[in-house]
Amino acid sequence: MKVRQGFVSNSSTSSFCIYGACLTSEERDKVEDAEGMPKEIEDFGAPEYSDGTYVGRSLMTLKDDETGAQFKKGVEEALEKALGRPVKCAFHAEAWYNG
Amino acid sequence: MKVRQGFVSNSSSSSFCIYGVCVDLGDFMETETFKTICADYIKRSAEIYELDEKALAEAVEDAVGFLDEQGELHDILYEQVNIPNLAVISGPGGFEEGVYLGRSWSDVGDKETGAEFKASIEKAVREVFGKAMPCRTHEEAWQD
Numbered sequence: 124m125k126v127r128q129g130f131v132s133n134s135s136t137s138s139f140c141i142y143g144a145c146l147t148s149e150e151r152d153k154v155e156d157a158e159g160m161p162k163e164i165e166d167f168g169a170p171e172y173s174d175g176t177y178v179g180r181s182l183m184t185l186k187d188d189e190t191g192a193q194f195k196k197g198v199e200e201a202l203e204k205a206l207g208r209p210v211k212c213a214f215h216a217e218a219w220y221n222g
Numbered sequence: 223m224k225v226r227q228g229f230v231s232n233s234s235s236s237s238f239c240i241y242g243v244c245v246d247l248g249d250f251m252e253t254e255t256f257k258t259i260c261a262d263y264i265k266r267s268a269e270i271y272e273l274d275e276k277a278l279a280e281a282v283e284d285a286v287g288f289l290d291e292q293g294e295l296h297d298i299l300y301e302q303v304n305i306p307n308l309a310v311i312s313g314p315g316g317f318e319e320g321v322y323l324g325r326s327w328s329d330v331g332d333k334e335t336g337a338e339f340k341a342s343i344e345k346a347v348r349e350v351f352g353k354a355m356p357c358r359t360h361e362e363a364w365q366d
Contacts, residue, residue: 140328191331216239
């Protein structure tokens with residue numbers, strides 16, 4: 124039985140699947156400058172039509188001994204610590220054509 | 223601060239991010255799971271096909287072949303396949319290019335660990351194929 128492997132989308136498309144929030148560039152910079160951020164938190168960018176950028180953690184980095192709740196809480200606490208206020212987070216799945 | 227939620231990509235792009243397996247369409251159609259789905263569909267639709275008892279038994283015996291002759295396998299794949307704990311997804315070229323079976327990473331439960339998430343999918347996939355299958359994360363994105 125043949126099992127397919129690898130990323131086979133066309134090369135001109137970008138995508139991500141994260142838990143986090145869409146932030147302004149200014150807020151993104153504050154997150155980037157924050158100390159003690161979990162290394163899994165990163166800027167995933169956004170399509171051209173978006174007026175923000177998606178910052179969070181890829182769902183694929185969920186650890187074997189980490190629950191879904193712990194995963195989400197970690198992202199929420201990291202962003203709150205960086206921005207100084209609670210950040211409403213959600214699952215974001217984006218795909219866009221880079222052309 | 224505006225917070226976006228949900229799937230907000232432009233309408234011409236599709237994507238998914240699952241943990242599971244991708245197999246050839248032919249291999250998926252060879253599974254008892256798929257054959258049973260087809261057989262059950264034929265039984266429910268016996269009146270539509272106007273099958274007598276003998277013809278119904280023959281059709282159920284070779285359910286995939288019967289539905290292929292009827293030109294309905296495509297509809298079955300896209301509308302009738304429902305497997306507990308597994309999503310069945312087609313890629314950019316449709317099921318002819320591969321059948322993805324798994325769960326989206328965003329479906330992980332709050333009390334479910336990453337290991338439990340993966341184990342539940344591996345178990346469900348094993349039940350479909352009758353043997354352990356190498357599962358991994360599949361991330362696909364394409365322009366429609």
